[in-house]
Amino acid sequence: MITFIIRRLISTIFLLVVVSIITFGIFFLIPRLAGQNSAELAAQYVGRNPTHSAIVQMEARLGLDQPLPVQYWHFLSGIVAGAHYSVGPSVTYCPPPCFGYSFRTQAPVWPQMMAALPVTVSLAAGAAILWLVGGVSIGVLSALRRGTLFDRFSMGVALAGVSLPIFFTGLISLELFSYKWPIFPNVQYVPFTHNPALWARNLVLPWVTLAFLYAALYARLTRAGMLDTMNEDYIRTARAKGLPERTVVVRHGLRAALTPILTIFGMDLGLLLGGAVLTETTFSLPGLGQFTILAINNQDLPEIMGVVMLAAFFIVVANAVVDITYALVDPRVRIGLWPCWKSATCGSSSGPTTVWSRRWTGSRSTWSGAARSASSASPVLARA
Amino acid sequence: MERGRTLGIVGESGSGKSVTSLAIMGLHRTSTTKRGGTTVSGTIRLDGEDLVSASPGRVRTLRGSKMAMIFQDPLTALHPFYTVGAQISEAYRVHNRVSKQVARKRAIDLLRRVGIPQPTVRVDDYPHQFSGGMRQRAMIAMALSCDPELLIADEPTTALDVTVQAQILDLIMDLQSEFGSAVIIITHDLGVVAEVSDDVLVMYAGRVAETGSAADVFRQPGHPYAWGLLGSMPRLDVARVDRLRPIRGTPPSLINVPSGCPFHPRCGYPEQVGGDRCQTEVPLLRETGPAHRVACHLTRAKQQEIWKQLAPGSAAKPGATAEPGADGDAAPAATAEPGQDVTGVEAS
Numbered sequence: 001m002i003t004f005i006i007r008r009l010i011s012t013i014f015l016l017v018v019v020s021i022i023t024f025g026i027f028f029l030i031p032r033l034a035g036q037n038s039a040e041l042a043a044q045y046v047g048r049n050p051t052h053s054a055i056v057q058m059e060a061r062l063g064l065d066q067p068l069p070v071q072y073w074h075f076l077s078g079i080v081a082g083a084h085y086s087v088g089p090s091v092t093y094c095p096p097p098c099f100g101y102s103f104r105t106q107a108p109v110w111p112q113m114m115a116a117l118p119v120t121v122s123l124a125a126g127a128a129i130l131w132l133v134g135g136v137s138i139g140v141l142s143a144l145r146r147g148t149l150f151d152r153f154s155m156g157v158a159l160a161g162v163s164l165p166i167f168f169t170g171l172i173s174l175e176l177f178s179y180k181w182p183i184f185p186n187v188q189y190v191p192f193t194h195n196p197a198l199w200a201r202n203l204v205l206p207w208v209t210l211a212f213l214y215a216a217l218y219a220r221l222t223r224a225g226m227l228d229t230m231n232e233d234y235i236r237t238a239r240a241k242g243l244p245e246r247t248v249v250v251r252h253g254l255r256a257a258l259t260p261i262l263t264i265f266g267m268d269l270g271l272l273l274g275g276a277v278l279t280e281t282t283f284s285l286p287g288l289g290q291f292t293i294l295a296i297n298n299q300d301l302p303e304i305m306g307v308v309m310l311a312a313f314f315i316v317v318a319n320a321v322v323d324i325t326y327a328l329v330d331p332r333v334r335i336g337l338w339p340c341w342k343s344a345t346c347g348s349s350s351g352p353t354t355v356w357s358r359r360w361t362g363s364r365s366t367w368s369g370a371a372r373s374a375s376s377a378s379p380v381l382a383r384a
Numbered sequence: 385m386e387r388g389r390t391l392g393i394v395g396e397s398g399s400g401k402s403v404t405s406l407a408i409m410g411l412h413r414t415s416t417t418k419r420g421g422t423t424v425s426g427t428i429r430l431d432g433e434d435l436v437s438a439s440p441g442r443v444r445t446l447r448g449s450k451m452a453m454i455f456q457d458p459l460t461a462l463h464p465f466y467t468v469g470a471q472i473s474e475a476y477r478v479h480n481r482v483s484k485q486v487a488r489k490r491a492i493d494l495l496r497r498v499g500i501p502q503p504t505v506r507v508d509d510y511p512h513q514f515s516g517g518m519r520q521r522a523m524i525a526m527a528l529s530c531d532p533e534l535l536i537a538d539e540p541t542t543a544l545d546v547t548v549q550a551q552i553l554d555l556i557m558d559l560q561s562e563f564g565s566a567v568i569i570i571t572h573d574l575g576v577v578a579e580v581s582d583d584v585l586v587m588y589a590g591r592v593a594e595t596g597s598a599a600d601v602f603r604q605p606g607h608p609y610a611w612g613l614l615g616s617m618p619r620l621d622v623a624r625v626d627r628l629r630p631i632r633g634t635p636p637s638l639i640n641v642p643s644g645c646p647f648h649p650r651c652g653y654p655e656q657v658g659g660d661r662c663q664t665e666v667p668l669l670r671e672t673g674p675a676h677r678v679a680c681h682l683t684r685a686k687q688q689e690i691w692k693q694l695a696p697g698s699a700a701k702p703g704a705t706a707e708p709g710a711d712g713d714a715a716p717a718a719t720a721e722p723g724q725d726v727t728g729v730e731a732s
Contacts, residue, residue: 233460239411240455241475241526242448252463259465331510332464 005324012320019312020079024072027301038064044299045103061085079309099306104298109306112291117310119189119287122199123206123279124272130211131218132265138215139222140254146227154219161216170209170282177205189285206283210276214268218261225257232256259329263322270318274311385566387533390557392581392598393570394613398635400590401570405536408568409453410435410443430534449479451534452527454556457543458519462511468495468522469507476529494525497562498555517548521555528559535560536568541576553580574617578602583675586610589636589646592669596676606678606687608651611694645681653690657681 031041042059043050050058059065063074074083078098085092085101094100099109138158142151177183184205190198229235230253238252239245275289284290288307295303327333385391393401406412407424428435430451435443455461463471472494473487482490488507495503498521511519520540527535537556541549557580560567571577577584577598584601586594586609594607605611612631633650636642642649644663654662661681669677672684680687 233455233457234463236411237455237461237523237526238463240409240447240453242444242446242478243474244444244478255465256463330465331467332512 001327004327008320008323012316015316016313017076019316020076020309021072023305023308023312024075027305028071029068032068044301047103099309100302102295102303103300104294104303109302112303113288113306113310116286116288116291118191119285120273120275120280120289122189122192122203123210123276123285123287124269126200126203126207127210127214128265128269128272130207131214134211135215135218136222136258136261139219140226140249140257142219142223143226143230144249151223155223158216158219161212162220164213166209166213166278167282169212170206170279173205173209174283187283189287206279206285209282210272210279218264221261221264222257225260226253229253229257259326262325262329266318266322266325267315270315271311273314273318275307385534385568387566388560388564389582390560390567390569390580391583391585392577393568393585393587394572394574394577395587395593396572396631396635398638399587400638401572401587402538403590404587405453405538405568405570408435408534408536409447409451410440411447411453445479448475448532449530450532451536452530452532454520454523454527454535454537454540456539458516458523459511459543461523462519464511467508467510468514469509471511472507472522472526472529475526479530490529491525494529495522497528497559498522498525499551500525516544517551520544520548520552524552524555524559528563528565531563532565534568535565536570538570539572540569541571541573549576556580574613586613589641590638591646592677592679593647594676594678594680595669596673600673600676604673604676604688605691606672606676606682606684607647607680608653608682608690609647611691612650615694645679653682653686656686656690 028041032038038059039055042055042062042064045062046054046058063071066074077083078094078096078100080096082096083094083098083100085094094108095110097110099113101107102109102112105112138154142154145151174187178185178187184201187202187205190202192199230249234256235248235252238248243252273288275287275292277289277292279285280287280289281293288310291303292307294300295307393404395401403412408428408430412424424436426436430446433446435446438446462468466474469488469491472491473484476482476487476490477484480487492503492507495507500506500518500521506514506518511522514522520543524540535556540556541552544552553576556567556569559565569576569580581598584594584596584598585592586601586605586607588607588609593609594601594605601610602614605614609631612629615629616631618628631650636646636649644661644665645651645667648654648662651662665681667679667681669679672678672687678687682690
């Protein structure tokens, strides 16, 4: 297990390097391939109606006149070890992790992102708890009462939840609960450390709005997973043992049905941490999502690169955490991951032997369920 | 069923073997796919206690303790996320107030009894680390954890290869003599029934077609369906003079059971009964010998006469179980065309 975790972490770092190459390539290589020279690139950094000397100076300052691999190395070492920017005689030191300076504010990018991060974490964490508890419990109840009024009603609401965009539900909830009946008036972000009560009160509407979207999806996923699982032979075995129905449902049914949900949950959370653009914009929360929008609107390259790298970091880490958790949760995944010290027990497996093949090709319904939900999750993510 | 006896239930797929056993266990109503599930009428008595009228809670406490069940595919029947030991201990702890350590000891002991090597180590293995035969042994250990009085084995050897099948059957028989349980073996493999059963019950379309001691049913079967089953079974002990004789047609839909005798569309002998009794009158189980009962309108003398011609190894040419053109020939008889290679009753 330890070796597996180490291996997974190494591949995570490798993946991050690949992400950095791609990000760098998008912003520095592709413009060149499209025929833009370094002076034109530098001109974007200077401001309106730049003088020739200002452009040349900026070119030198950003190192754009240097070969691309050197520039990439500068970018990478800046993240790891910090960077020095020399403007004529004065040298500015940008401490690690250095993503350069924003055009907009002339401030280093990293501290700005770190200021926005707690907002996004507050939003994502609170909403995640809500949607996980709400979505899964509604899904389980729906599956157990399949075809009843409750099932139809909750699945109808879930369909609405999946279909309605955040900027619709968010604005409606603001109109109703902030203006018409001011239960949550004056919604704005207050740091947790300043006033926890106000922090929570002001985040209730964004939490609920964001959780509604995801809870709807999770309710449908859980329902489908539970319906699959409750028809499994081992559920019949559990009943044949004489276990109480509650134990059958929770310990035998839900445990198996939740495993694919766990995967999706990790991925969703990782993606959300990179910024919930629509929710943050709707509720004016100064999180990473809003930071991203501002960066894009201002064509602020260092900020965009910084936020892309940070979002990629969260997704890659979430992926690794999900994989490791999966190995802890599902013993079948562990095969081939740790050494066979119980000599006779290792050869007799009937399934594929690695995490990857198990995860994406597997034969049992839970696995196809995971694949199905992974594909259905993506459209929602774009709308958070 | 008597303690220590073994009953074999045979019949094609869809003849109601498994449903009957699930009904005994009270597992028929716990389906999430059909709201409300099914209902059972009549009586099922275990140790004098009626299970049909008993509350679901009561049936649940009996399930696993007084009656236990072994399922067909031991890989899917065991939960993939829990160790074999945990699953056996769980079965034991539902019905016995004991600590986890005691239950674990019990699980190890049971695994040893069913012939798992190194039970103290293997108790912590997951089902996927077991071979098919070992999984079925673990299922048996789980079923026996509370010394049940009735053990139902629903096609316990179907998913296993032949050598392991024999081992598992031997194991069930050994443990039966040790624990003194009554055993019901459900199968479509007549060889298995002949091997292990004291009594045989032949089911067709959800009804009992014939029941009696194994010797009676195999040597002097009285029901045309039993003849068909026996005639479609390859035998090694008798010189094979002709092709296997399959039962033509397919089992009827239980939503639309044929009128009268449910077997009459596939039966070759309605004309021997005379009139349209087979089409109109449901045959009742009639005593044809000591503890041997057959649900057929044919008289016992006729039954014996026909079976004498049919019995494998008898010199006479087979009477046609698959005689084309008989009355009430509703089902397609494609598999019974002469000259076609047919191996017998296929069941899944």
